[in-house]
Amino acid sequence: MDSIDLEVLKACAQWIADGQPCALVTVVRTWGSSPRPEGATLAIRNDGCVVGSVSGGCIEDDLIARVRREGIRRTLPELVRYGISADEAHRFGLPCGGTIELVIEPLSSTSMVAALLQRLENHELIARRVDLRSGAVTLVPGHAGQAMQLSQHALTTLHGPRWRLLIIGAGQLSRFLAQIAAGMDYHVIVCDPRAEYRIGWNLPGVDVVHAMPDDLVLTMKPDARCAVVALTHDPKLDDLALMEALKSEAFYVGAIGSRINNAKRRERLAQFELNAAQLARLHGPIGLYIGSKTPAEIAISIMAELTAVKNGVALPDAMRVEHAKAAMH
Known part of the structure; x- marks a missing residue:
């Protein structure tokens, strides 16, 4: 688009x-x-x-x-x-x-x-x-x-150039997120080395790439008009790509997962010699808390947080998934 x-x-x-x-x-x-x-x-x-x-x-x-x-x-x-x-x-x-x-x-x-x-x-x-x-x-x-x-x-x-969004993983959630982002004028790239996940992808204006995510991040050289979102739940695909994205100028880097998995992810990334400031740039659990349950609702939640960051809006912690769920419990 x-x-x-x-x-x-x-x-x-x-x-x-x-x-x-x-x-x-x-x-x-x-x-x-x-x-x-x-x-x-x-x-x-x-x-x-x-x-x-x-x-x-x-x-x-x-x-x-x-x-x-x-x-x-x-x-x-x-x-x-x-x-x-x-x-x-x-x-x-x-x-x-x-x-x-x-x-x-x-x-x-x-x-x-x-x-x-x-x-x-x-x-x-x-x-x-x-x-x-x-x-x-x-x-x-x-x-x-x-x-x-x-x-x-x-x-x-x-x-030019347009805002870019790199989505790691070609699952159902990625499809909804890609549709919303394409409708908001992003150039969307979906990366997944797993052929079985790429079958059936035919969204207009969305590039689906067969590559290792960390290699693609290095090739893309994310700048201040680029966001990177990891949605596979697989550390083998997500972690190295997130590491490279957090070292780049990408304005937003986020990853799907629970609060526990997010904490484990940060521990793994710390072993890659990322400094505290780089680790602090990671958004996770990703999205704003809107009570989302379905992939479509989660995609809206993710895009809402991404848009707020893009527009320089400082969000209160109570709106973020991690803090909202902690308060509920």
Whole structure:
């Protein structure tokens, strides 16, 4: 499954190639509450066809109505603001006090959308700079931690690579977790050297790999946009992979198992010369406590904790499986 960002860019590239007038709409500022975050994008074609979103739907409706009435006549990027007044906020479905600012950029063969997509295919991190006075576009390498920037004269947006999730083990729980993560725009890789577990895997957008998990972790070189989750319950498959993942920059490393098994796992990993800080990065028992029983519910629990860590949310211990179950007993 493509990320929303990629879907928008691919639609733009196709429309440009077909000679269809189109524009790229980017959320550049928000005040108060807003339905979509800064950086959200939408592609709109001359007939009102859209891909992506910049609001809950009301602003899209207005953009579509304007394009159908006037066509795409802009030749230069334009800054547009919605929700300045209470009446506008109500009309466009913005929460009370919400204001959203957009850059609407008419596209052409000089917009370098196809070139951007090609570089994203090579897993590059790219900063796309649009001169708001001339419409000229340049592509330069991006860097970790870089954010979208808007000045009086230019808009710079960051693109790729996608968030990645490595799932160790191809069991039933892994299938549910892979489906949820793929739906959240992760590039999902499922690793299992056991052929009997890989039979029947055919989820779109999910790569199923026959390899030893620790070898794959070393090959992938997990960075700060990568999570690693071990779900086999087999120390022979999980432990070495977890060791390598905990030494990497992966933003989340977790493993399935009970509180007792988790304690034993930490004792084993300590023998691999992992330091206290590295061991402390291991999430286990994995997930948030939501009373989950079925594989589908456990997958939701895991993805909830992973998402909180990704978004920098500090969770109280009472929400974690280990502490919640200890309190119950």
